[in-house]
Amino acid sequence: MSATAQESLLDPLRDGLARMIMTKVAGPDPRAARAQVHNTVGPRWFAPDRPIRRVHGDASMFAGGLRALLLQSLHPLAMAAVSAHSGYRGDPWGRLQRTSFFLAITTYGAAADAEEAVARVRAVHERVRGISPDGVHYRASDPHLLKWVHLAEVDSFLAAHQRYGAAPLDALECDGYVEDTARVARALGVVDPPTTQLELRQMLAEYRPELRGTTEARQAARFILVHPPVPLAARPAYAVLTAAAVGLLPWWTRWPLRLPLLPLAEGTVVRAAGDGLTRTIRWALASPTLGETNTE
Numbered sequence: 001m002s003a004t005a006q007e008s009l010l011d012p013l014r015d016g017l018a019r020m021i022m023t024k025v026a027g028p029d030p031r032a033a034r035a036q037v038h039n040t041v042g043p044r045w046f047a048p049d050r051p052i053r054r055v056h057g058d059a060s061m062f063a064g065g066l067r068a069l070l071l072q073s074l075h076p077l078a079m080a081a082v083s084a085h086s087g088y089r090g091d092p093w094g095r096l097q098r099t100s101f102f103l104a105i106t107t108y109g110a111a112a113d114a115e116e117a118v119a120r121v122r123a124v125h126e127r128v129r130g131i132s133p134d135g136v137h138y139r140a141s142d143p144h145l146l147k148w149v150h151l152a153e154v155d156s157f158l159a160a161h162q163r164y165g166a167a168p169l170d171a172l173e174c175d176g177y178v179e180d181t182a183r184v185a186r187a188l189g190v191v192d193p194p195t196t197q198l199e200l201r202q203m204l205a206e207y208r209p210e211l212r213g214t215t216e217a218r219q220a221a222r223f224i225l226v227h228p229p230v231p232l233a234a235r236p237a238y239a240v241l242t243a244a245a246v247g248l249l250p251w252w253t254r255w256p257l258r259l260p261l262l263p264l265a266e267g268t269v270v271r272a273a274g275d276g277l278t279r280t281i282r283w284a285l286a287s288p289t290l291g292e293t294n295t296e
Helices: 003-026 030-039 051-056 061-072 076-085 092-108 111-127 143-164 171-188 197-210 215-225 232-247 251-257 263-285 288-293
Strands: 129-131 137-139
Touching (some): 030 092, 051 092, 061 092, 061 215, 076 129, 111 171, 171 197, 232 263
Antiparallel strands (some): 129 137
16 A cells, blocks of 8 residues: 555544644634634734744644643742632633633734734733732732743743754754743733743743742642543543653652652653654644644
């Protein structure tokens, strides 16, 4: 049987997998979401050759997104805000869809749409405020908390891309990616975001004294890793994805979140399985009959 014939036999599987992924990530009508992002006429924040487009369009973002959530949870005030206001337990897919749309519209969309999306997020942040379980006041619009969330996301997306991306970035492109993300961060209210990988590492280190594994953080980790709202048929693949995400976390995050540290397994079995799953997701989303749902 020729390779073309074999691919034709796999097309229904590929299309079904692509639809399943995209409806979870982009909502019930992913074609409409993609059309708004890519087909709206107007200037963009980022040119087609910018590193941010390569990173945010790659299937490695799935592992990077989970890593970001786990890393972000280590800041007690950020976790308190998420626990009290985000609805991640009651509507996890809705939160995922809103986040993925924000990333897509600011990375690929028309500048006017990106600015509108940023304005909506800033309005939400202004309403999110409260008192943490240990009695500390917080507000989501606090530039210090915004910077932590930004740092955790950028570090996670970049780490995932460098390990599982189809075309990892070189050193200059890594700095370019950090610089690109700073454009979005400033729009959201982050003061002095990093513009190089070195600055990113330095700023992450500066937050270390503030981080700890609270009860809320460990509960969120269990929800993400052990009790996710994922159909039984998809649990094996999701287990590989979560193992890949945990394997990307720094060693110092493991004990606070009560996560295992298994360097040998993470460097071999987990890495191979994560690479295989990421390649499968990338293959599905490149389906020729569903090209309009591809996030790249």
